[in-house]
Amino acid sequence: MRFCPYVQRAILVLVAKGIKHEVININLKNKPDWFFEKSPLGLVPSIETSDGKIVYESPIVCDYLDEAFPGVKLTPADPYEKAQQKILLEHFNAVTSALYKIWFATKDNKDTTELKAQFFEKFKKLEEALAKRKSPYFGGESVSMIDYMIWPWFERFGVFDVQEFLEKTPNINAWYKLMLQDPAVKKTFTEPDAHLNFFKLYSKDSLDAADYGLD
Numbered sequence: 486m487r488f489c490p491y492v493q494r495a496i497l498v499l500v501a502k503g504i505k506h507e508v509i510n511i512n513l514k515n516k517p518d519w520f521f522e523k524s525p526l527g528l529v530p531s532i533e534t535s536d537g538k539i540v541y542e543s544p545i546v547c548d549y550l551d552e553a554f555p556g557v558k559l560t561p562a563d564p565y566e567k568a569q570q571k572i573l574l575e576h577f578n579a580v581t582s583a584l585y586k587i588w589f590a591t592k593d594n595k596d597t598t599e600l601k602a603q604f605f606e607k608f609k610k611l612e613e614a615l616a617k618r619k620s621p622y623f624g625g626e627s628v629s630m631i632d633y634m635i636w637p638w639f640e641r642f643g644v645f646d647v648q649e650f651l652e653k654t655p656n657i658n659a660w661y662k663l664m665l666q667d668p669a670v671k672k673t674f675t676e677p678d679a680h681l682n683f684f685k686l687y688s689k690d691s692l693d694a695a696d697y698g699l700d
Contacts, residue, residue: 501559
């Protein structure tokens with residue numbers, strides 16, 4: 486689905502590794518029957534290889550792509566570093582959970598002050614983790630899997646109205662600006678207004694939300 490952050494994870498990896506691929510978009514509010522044969526849970530992303538193998542769930546898809554295809558390796562070879570990235574991703578899941586709480590509250594016209602404070606408490610842990618690494622990226626001196634796994638939500642900060650917190654986290658803000666220059670991020674980037682307009686339609690259960698911006 487064009488606006489799904491989980492899908493963007495997989496496309497970032499495909500682009501970063503130079504893997505030839507074709508994208509078939511699914512309207513998540515009107516899923517075709519055939520899609521459940523490709524993804525039994527009805528979730529995106531799901532990939533099908535040229536020999537008919539099916540893989541789904543974004544972290545699994547991304548790991549598979551990195552292991553199965555040649556090109557730059559995004560996952561650290563060192564087992565400890567690989568484990569550290571997975572731990573950081575678990576911490577980031579708490580951040581995304583807090584973001585969606587803000588969005589649902591906004592959708593229902595509720596005050597989000599306390600929810601944003603809760604978000605920032607979790608977000609600061611990411612700032613601390615990056616500061617502790619003393620590197621420009623969460624994975625080290627260059628972009629790696631963890632950076633691509635968390636990036637899509639940063640691209641959507643305008644939707645959640647939390648851009649202000651970037652200025653309060655200098656290490657993450659510097660990382661954010663570096664990521665905007667990454668070739669794979671540039672290739673998959675969607676303008677903030679498009680994300681916002683999609684979410685407005687999606688929150689109204691519009692069947693046309695997934696097609697926002699198409700002629």
